[in-house]
Amino acid sequence: MLSHEDKVRVVESYIDAFANQNPEGVVALFAEDATVEDPIGSPAHRGLEAIRTFYTASMATGAKLKLEGPVRTASDYAAFAFSVTLNYGGEKRVDVIDTFRFNEDGKVIEMRAYFGPANMHGFEG
Amino acid sequence: MLSHEDKVRVVESYIDAFANQNPEGVVALFAEDATVEDPIGSPAHRGLEAIRTFYTASMATGAKLKLEGPVRTASDYAAFAFSVTLNYGGEKRVDVIDTFRFNEDGKVIEMRAYFGPANMHGFEG
Numbered sequence: 001m002l003s004h005e006d007k008v009r010v011v012e013s014y015i016d017a018f019a020n021q022n023p024e025g026v027v028a029l030f031a032e033d034a035t036v037e038d039p040i041g042s043p044a045h046r047g048l049e050a051i052r053t054f055y056t057a058s059m060a061t062g063a064k065l066k067l068e069g070p071v072r073t074a075s076d077y078a079a080f081a082f083s084v085t086l087n088y089g090g091e092k093r094v095d096v097i098d099t100f101r102f103n104e105d106g107k108v109i110e111m112r113a114y115f116g117p118a119n120m121h122g123f124e125g
Numbered sequence: 126m127l128s129h130e131d132k133v134r135v136v137e138s139y140i141d142a143f144a145n146q147n148p149e150g151v152v153a154l155f156a157e158d159a160t161v162e163d164p165i166g167s168p169a170h171r172g173l174e175a176i177r178t179f180y181t182a183s184m185a186t187g188a189k190l191k192l193e194g195p196v197r198t199a200s201d202y203a204a205f206a207f208s209v210t211l212n213y214g215g216e217k218r219v220d221v222i223d224t225f226r227f228n229e230d231g232k233v234i235e236m237r238a239y240f241g242p243a244n245m246h247g248f249e250g
Contacts (some may be wrong), residue, residue, distance in 0.1 A: 004243035041199050042200075069193050069194065069219045069220065072206075072241070073165050073244070074165050075165055077166065079222040079224075080238035081197075095195045096197060097204040097224075099222075114197040114202055115131060115199055117199045118198060
């Protein structure tokens with residue numbers, strides 16, 4: 001099982017990949033058969049090819065992530081609160097909480113993102 | 126499905142129940158067959174009787190909860206970051222993220238708490 005510090009490093013790599021607009025930096029964190037449910041309740045992106053396509057499109061929006069508080073870790077999981085800033089047609093912000101579940105190889109096997117319309121600010125215009 | 130505002134009210138009721146040391150205030154939020162995994166990865170408390178016992182013991186520690194940032198909601202879910210303060214043998218603090226899944230009656234059917242030893246501060250002494 002990954003240590004707390006290892007899990008925090010994965011989260012930081014995830015955030016850095018957005019900062020650098022580097023989809024491969026995110027893809028490298030996931031297991032081959034991983035699922036990404038973003039937001040939770042929507043159909044999952046399944047497998048590295050689908051995950052690569054999804055994050056390439058996400059990063060194309062210029063989304064930048066900022067941690068809002070410490071990463072919480074337990075068992076095979078990490079959970080972290082963050083804000084996403086987007087810069088098209090004015091400042092936009094989304095408040096999100098992600099959960100990662102890790103497999104025994106230390107790769108993310110399941111990602112779920114918690115946010116909805118009420119967490120999106122500046123999108124009205 | 127509950128609205129964002131409804132889900133936020135449930136979260137606030139949960140926090141208020143701790144402030145008032147009122148386990149029944151929490152029990153009333155859960156479905157009969159709900160599960161509470163606190164922390165995630167530990168055996169679940171299953172059903173209202175087990176949940177009542179668990180929260181009665183939790184509140185006996187004097188735990189007080191404070192939201193750290195906005196409640197995130199999506200689909201049948203809410204996620205929220207908070208800190209827990211405990212006052213025995215000095216100030217203790219735990220940083221936690223909880224997720225709630227709601228059933229069609231608006232009751233919490235699944236609660237999962239994300240925190241581990243690295244999120245616990247002041248417990249060393």
